[in-house]
Amino acid sequence: MNFADWEPIYQEILKDFGFDRSRDEHSAEILSESLKERSLSTQRLHKLLHQKSIIVCGNASSLKEELESVDVSNRMIIAADGATSVLLEHAILPDIVVTDLDGDMDDIISADRLGSVIVVHAHGDNIPAIKRYVPLLNHVIGSAQSTPLKNIYNFGGFTDGDRCVFMAHHFDAESVTLLGFDFEDAGVSPIKKKKLQWARRLIKMCEF
Numbered sequence: 001m002n003f004a005d006w007e008p009i010y011q012e013i014l015k016d017f018g019f020d021r022s023r024d025e026h027s028a029e030i031l032s033e034s035l036k037e038r039s040l041s042t043q044r045l046h047k048l049l050h051q052k053s054i055i056v057c058g059n060a061s062s063l064k065e066e067l068e069s070v071d072v073s074n075r076m077i078i079a080a081d082g083a084t085s086v087l088l089e090h091a092i093l094p095d096i097v098v099t100d101l102d103g104d105m106d107d108i109i110s111a112d113r114l115g116s117v118i119v120v121h122a123h124g125d126n127i128p129a130i131k132r133y134v135p136l137l138n139h140v141i142g143s144a145q146s147t148p149l150k151n152i153y154n155f156g157g158f159t160d161g162d163r164c165v166f167m168a169h170h171f172d173a174e175s176v177t178l179l180g181f182d183f184e185d186a187g188v189s190p191i192k193k194k195k196l197q198w199a200r201r202l203i204k205m206c207e208f
Helices: 003-017 021-035 040-050 065-070 083-089 105-114 127-136 160-171 190-205
Strands: 055-056 076-080 096-099 117-123 140-144 176-180
Touching: 003 040, 003 190, 021 076, 021 117, 021 140, 040 096, 040 117, 040 140, 040 160, 055 083, 055 160, 065 127, 065 176, 076 083, 083 105, 083 140, 096 105, 096 160, 105 117, 117 160, 127 190, 160 176, 160 190
Parallel strands: 055 076, 055 176, 076 096, 096 117, 117 140
Antiparallel strands: none
C-alpha cells in the first residue's frame, strides 16, 4: 500500500487509541539504526509472496485444531508473532514471521536461525524490545505503521495479523487463507477487543 493511502487510516487509528505518532516515528528510527545495512531486500518478500498461495496464521486458540485439518504443503506460511510457537510445535517452519517482538522470542529467534524471514515492526511501545532482540536476528526486514524510512517499510496494517495480510496484498499474492483468527474473542482485554475489530476492518480492505 502506498503510504499516502495508508496515512489517513493511520491517523484514525492514532486518534482512536490515543497513540503518539512521534513515539512510533522514534521507534522506527531506532529500528532503522539497529538494522543499518543488514536489512534484507524486499525482493526476498517478493519472491516468497508474489502470485503465491498464502496461509496467514494468527494466534487464536483455534489455530492448533485448524492446522490439523488444513493441508499447508505447497503454501507460503506467514506467522503473526505468537503463532510462530504453535507452528513450530507442529513441525511447521513459517516462511515469514511478522512480529512486534512481544511473542515468544526464543521461538522467533529459533525460526530466524532456521531461515524464516522476520519482519520486525516498530511502534511506540516496543523500543526496549527492538534494542534487545533485533541484534540477535539474522534475516530481518523492518516495518513501521508511521512514515517509512530508507530501510523501514510500511506495507499497511496495524496489528500483527492484518499486517501479514497487507504485506501479502502488497506483493500481489494470488490468495490468502486465514487460520487462527477470532475477531469475536470474548476472553481478551477491552483494548485487545478494539484491536481485533480494527484487524477485521483492515483485512476486509485487502481483496484477493
